[in-house]
Amino acid sequence: MTEAVSRPTLEAVAARAGVSRATVSRVVNGGDGVREPLAERVRQAVAELGYVPNQAARSLVTKRHDAVAVVIAEPETRVFADPFFALQLRGISKELTAHDNQLVLLLTEGRDDHARVARYLSGGHVDGALVFSLHLDDPLPGLIHDAGVPTVFGGRPGWGDDGGATGPARSAAKDPGVVYVDCDNRGGARAAVRHLVDLGRRRIAHLTGVLDQTSAVDRLDGYRDVMDEVPGGNDPRLVVESDFTPAGGERAMRELLDRCPDVDAVFAANDLTALGALRVLRASGRRVPEDVAVIGFDDMLPVAEEADPPLTTVRQDIEEMGRLMARLLLHGLSDGRDRTDARDRLDARDRKDGRDGADGRDRTGATADGPPPAGGVILPTTLIRRASA
Amino acid sequence: MTEAVSRPTLEAVAARAGVSRATVSRVVNGGDGVREPLAERVRQAVAELGYVPNQAARSLVTKRHDAVAVVIAEPETRVFADPFFALQLRGISKELTAHDNQLVLLLTEGRDDHARVARYLSGGHVDGALVFSLHLDDPLPGLIHDAGVPTVFGGRPGWGDDGGATGPARSAAKDPGVVYVDCDNRGGARAAVRHLVDLGRRRIAHLTGVLDQTSAVDRLDGYRDVMDEVPGGNDPRLVVESDFTPAGGERAMRELLDRCPDVDAVFAANDLTALGALRVLRASGRRVPEDVAVIGFDDMLPVAEEADPPLTTVRQDIEEMGRLMARLLLHGLSDGRDRTDARDRLDARDRKDGRDGADGRDRTGATADGPPPAGGVILPTTLIRRASA
DNA sequence: GTGAAAGCGCTAACAA
DNA sequence: TTGTTAGCGCTTTCAC
Numbered sequence: 162m163t164e165a166v167s168r169p170t171l172e173a174v175a176a177r178a179g180v181s182r183a184t185v186s187r188v189v190n191g192g193d194g195v196r197e198p199l200a201e202r203v204r205q206a207v208a209e210l211g212y213v214p215n216q217a218a219r220s221l222v223t224k225r226h227d228a229v230a231v232v233i234a235e236p237e238t239r240v241f242a243d244p245f246f247a248l249q250l251r252g253i254s255k256e257l258t259a260h261d262n263q264l265v266l267l268l269t270e271g272r273d274d275h276a277r278v279a280r281y282l283s284g285g286h287v288d289g290a291l292v293f294s295l296h297l298d299d300p301l302p303g304l305i306h307d308a309g310v311p312t313v314f315g316g317r318p319g320w321g322d323d324g325g326a327t328g329p330a331r332s333a334a335k336d337p338g339v340v341y342v343d344c345d346n347r348g349g350a351r352a353a354v355r356h357l358v359d360l361g362r363r364r365i366a367h368l369t370g371v372l373d374q375t376s377a378v379d380r381l382d383g384y385r386d387v388m389d390e391v392p393g394g395n396d397p398r399l400v401v402e403s404d405f406t407p408a409g410g411e412r413a414m415r416e417l418l419d420r421c422p423d424v425d426a427v428f429a430a431n432d433l434t435a436l437g438a439l440r441v442l443r444a445s446g447r448r449v450p451e452d453v454a455v456i457g458f459d460d461m462l463p464v465a466e467e468a469d470p471p472l473t474t475v476r477q478d479i480e481e482m483g484r485l486m487a488r489l490l491l492h493g494l495s496d497g498r499d500r501t502d503a504r505d506r507l508d509a510r511d512r513k514d515g516r517d518g519a520d521g522r523d524r525t526g527a528t529a530d531g532p533p534p535a536g537g538v539i540l541p542t543t544l545i546r547r548a549s550a
Numbered sequence: 551m552t553e554a555v556s557r558p559t560l561e562a563v564a565a566r567a568g569v570s571r572a573t574v575s576r577v578v579n580g581g582d583g584v585r586e587p588l589a590e591r592v593r594q595a596v597a598e599l600g601y602v603p604n605q606a607a608r609s610l611v612t613k614r615h616d617a618v619a620v621v622i623a624e625p626e627t628r629v630f631a632d633p634f635f636a637l638q639l640r641g642i643s644k645e646l647t648a649h650d651n652q653l654v655l656l657l658t659e660g661r662d663d664h665a666r667v668a669r670y671l672s673g674g675h676v677d678g679a680l681v682f683s684l685h686l687d688d689p690l691p692g693l694i695h696d697a698g699v700p701t702v703f704g705g706r707p708g709w710g711d712d713g714g715a716t717g718p719a720r721s722a723a724k725d726p727g728v729v730y731v732d733c734d735n736r737g738g739a740r741a742a743v744r745h746l747v748d749l750g751r752r753r754i755a756h757l758t759g760v761l762d763q764t765s766a767v768d769r770l771d772g773y774r775d776v777m778d779e780v781p782g783g784n785d786p787r788l789v790v791e792s793d794f795t796p797a798g799g800e801r802a803m804r805e806l807l808d809r810c811p812d813v814d815a816v817f818a819a820n821d822l823t824a825l826g827a828l829r830v831l832r833a834s835g836r837r838v839p840e841d842v843a844v845i846g847f848d849d850m851l852p853v854a855e856e857a858d859p860p861l862t863t864v865r866q867d868i869e870e871m872g873r874l875m876a877r878l879l880l881h882g883l884s885d886g887r888d889r890t891d892a893r894d895r896l897d898a899r900d901r902k903d904g905r906d907g908a909d910g911r912d913r914t915g916a917t918a919d920g921p922p923p924a925g926g927v928i929l930p931t932t933l934i935r936r937a938s939a
Numbered sequence: 940g941t942g943a944a945a946g947c948g949c950t951a952a953c954a955a
Numbered sequence: 956t957t958g959t960t961a962g963c964g965c966t967t968t969c970a971c
Binding site: 940941942943944945946947948949950951952953954955 | 956957958959960961962963964965966967968969970971
C-alpha cells in the first residue's frame, strides 16, 4: 500500500529549473516576458517532471474554471430515442476541446432536478452553460437565465411565445439578453412544402410535432407560410396534431385519411412521424410517392435512409449547431465583460463558415413585430431528396 | 458594468453565525460533532447568504474532486447512430448525481486525442474514469489504465484476446486489475439461437458484427455454443462476417443466400444488421418468419419495433449498465485505498438488484483457462419476442 | 526580466 | 464540542 505518487508542483519545477515559482508560472501560461534561455530551461523541467498544473489551485485564484456545463433537460424519453443530442454533444465537445475547456454534463430527470442544476450553475463551478430545453413551459431555462451564468440555449426558447399562460411572462423574442442557436425550422418546412407544391401536389397535409416545442411550432408556421399561397391551401383539416413518434404518426395519418381522403402529400414534423404515416399509407393501399408524397424532417439516420421508400427529408446540421453554441459561449466569455449572457459578442462571431444565411433572421411571426431580436443564430437546412417525394 | 457579485465565503457565514470557520465547515460537511443550536444557527446563515462551497478551494486541500470522467472513444460514426451511449450516460448520470459527483465528458476523435485524454486523466482533475472503448486494438484503454486513475470499463476490453498482435501484450482475462461492465453478449446470443432451434429451425445462420469488437466476438461465440450441439450446425458457410450496419447486413445476407439458399433462420449481430437482412429476404421473395426467421440484438428502438415485421431481438439493459459502472467506480473510490483500480470493492457491491446471474462468469472461451477473472460484471439479457421469429 | 510574498477559500490537525 | 492555525498549489502584484 504505497502512497499514490503526488504529482510535481510548480515548486518542484522551479527548483529543478533553478528559477522561482513565478517564472515557471509565466512560462506555463504562455511565457510572455521570460527570456528565451530561461523559458527553455523551465520547459525542460516541466517535461522531465511531467508537470501538470493543478486546476483547483489555479481556479482558486483566477476564478476561472475552463469548464462549461451542458444541461440537457429531459422531460421525455424521446430525447434519447434519436442521435440528436449525441451529435450536438460531439460538436460542442470539439469546440470546447479546441479551446481547452472541459465539458460538464448535467442531465436532468424532471423538475426535482431543477433546483440542483440551478444551484450548481450559480455555484460558480463552471464558466458558462449550454442549455437544451424542449418545452415552452419549462421553467429551467428561466431559472438558469436568472442564475447569472453566461448561457447559450440550444433551440429557440419559447418563453411566453403565445402569451405564455404557464411560462414566465417573458419572451425570447423580446428579451435580447437571450442567446440561442437553432436550425431554420421554419425555412426548412417551407422548402419541404414548396417542393411538394413544385411536384404538382395541392392537397398537402401537415402532421405536426408536439406543439409545446418551438421546433414544432416553427415547422407548422413554415408549412402555413407556403400553404397560404396555395389556392385552397389553408384548409384546417389538412393539419393534424401529432407527437414526433411513429405511433403518433400512424394515429395522425389515419385521422387525416378519414378527414381528407383526397390528400396527395404529407409533410411530417419529423422522420419518425413520417415513418408512421408511411405505414398507414401502405396499409391503406396508397403508393408512395405516386399517390401520396411524403417528406420528413431531421434526416435521422438510419430511419430516413432505411425507410421504405427512403425518405425525402429536411436535414439540419446538428453537429454544427453544437459547435456554434460552444463558440458563441466561449466568445462571450473571453470578452471579459461581466454581462450575464454571451450576446454581446454575437456580432464578432466567426463568420468565415458562412453559416448565417439569408434565413438567419427567421422567427415565429405570431408575436414578433419590429426588428428581429439579435439573440438568435439560425443555421440553414437542406432538403434531402430520396424516393418518398 | 458593475463587478459580478462575489459569492459569500465560509468566513462570511462564520461571521454571520458568530462562530469560527471550522465550525461552519463541519456543519456544511455533514455536521458531525456540532451541537444542535449552533449547527442550526450556521444553517440559517448559510441559507440567508446563499452560501455555496467553493469547490476549487475544497479540492485543493482534500485532493478529491467529486467528479468522474466519462471517456467515449469514437473511432467510427456508428457510435452515435444509435442511442446506446445516450442511455448509458443517463444511467451514469443518475448514479453520479445521487452521490453528488459531477460528470466530465471526454469525447475522443481518433488517436490524436489519446494523449490529451491521458494527460487529463493523469492530471488529477477527476477521481476516476468510466471508459468506453470498442475495438480490440484500441490503445486508449491501456493508456488510461496506466494513467493511474481508478477506472471502470464499459464493455469487456479485448486486450490481446487472441494473442493480440496489435494490442499491448496484456489480456483483460489475465489482468485482474481491470474492472468492466458488459451485458451478457454470449448468453444473449445463446438464448436467441436456442429460440430459433426451439422453433424447429436447423439451418441457422449468423451475420456477425465487426469482429474486432468484443461484443461481436462474444455474440459469435454464443451462436457457436448452441450450434455445436445442433446436427450439422457448425457449417462454416452459415457464418457471414458483417459490420453492424444495415448496408452490411444486406451485403452479408445476399452472400448468405448465395452460399446457403436453404437457410431457414438468421441471427444477426444487431438490429441494424437484421434490418438489412430483412430487406434482402423480402426482395428475394422469402417470407419472414415463415420461410426465414430473423432475430436481432440490442432492441434498438425505434428500429426493432418499427421494422417490418417487428423484430424479435435480444434486449440489454443499457441504462443499468451505466448505472452499475458508476456504482462500481464510486464504491472503489470511497474505499479509500490507493489502488489504481476499483476491483477491490467488487465483492462488496450492491447485490440487492440481483444482477449477477448465473451467466455472470461468462467469458470468451478461446484463451480463458483456470478460474475466470473477477474483474467483470455481466448484466443479463432478455429475448424480446416480436413477429420476426 | 525575475523573484519574494501575499493571499484565493477551504479543510484538518491540534489546542483549548 | 469549538476555535486556532497552518497550509493545499497556484497567480499576481510589487520590488528589485
